[in-house]
Amino acid sequence: MTPDDNQLGSFLRSRREKVDAASAGVVDNTRRRVKGLRREELALLAGLSPSYYARIEQGRGRNPSREILEAVARVLRLDDTERAYLWSLAMPSLTPVDDGSVTAQTVRPGVLQLLQRWADLPAFVVGPSRDVLAGTALAARVNPAWSPGHNLIEFTFLDPRAQSVYPDWHEITLQAVAGLRATAANRRTELDGFVASMRERSETFRTLWDSHDVYERVMGDKQLRVDGIGVLHLSFETFALAGPEGHVLYVYFPQPGSTADEALRSLT
8 A cells, every 4th residue: 555565564664663772671872873673673572583573574574473473563562453453464364354345335224313313413424435424414514524525534634624623633634544544454455546546645644654653543532623613622432333334433522511512502
């Protein structure tokens, strides 16, 4: 999904550069000229020969065992999402990957009925590439990107309104790309073309994608600037809908009695 065919090596290098050598237990009294851990330092901390680890990172050490990957992940301090992404790169035969046959853009009738009942909440359903497939009227009122026909990634990086809607736009871009990369681990066929297109259309997206950060925010808080209202502080939860389509339901809600709660009531 990048010009670099060695996805595993690129990911490992990017994680290695983020590890503080001293906190990892490396004693080095010389002036370091590299960020993070050196390749040979990571290998020794993981109990591997430097030459073998070098082959893995260079894309020449095929099919490393799970034990070896666990040792590397431990040294790199990968979280669960990053570990899952590492498995998908190093052991694709053991990772469920879509074959491109499931690209359903239709939301189940039962989910649509739920959205109709949630008129007082901003809620919407997205597909793997973050196309908005259905949503409540309030969702579209709060954020123009949360209405059917829009794509959350395209809006964030290509729509001039995004930096106004998201007061913390930079942080939103980081989260958007890291989450998309996490999804791409198991849906490469479906997302390859979309990622390539975004890399061409947005330099910011390309830079963030090539940083290889990967994580998912399944819950949290977000600030949104709404015309005529001001900045709303909303919490959100996400729910993966069962089925092969990879649909996810986002539900945003205010804290009871908050300014945002009153604002949503007036918008409803």
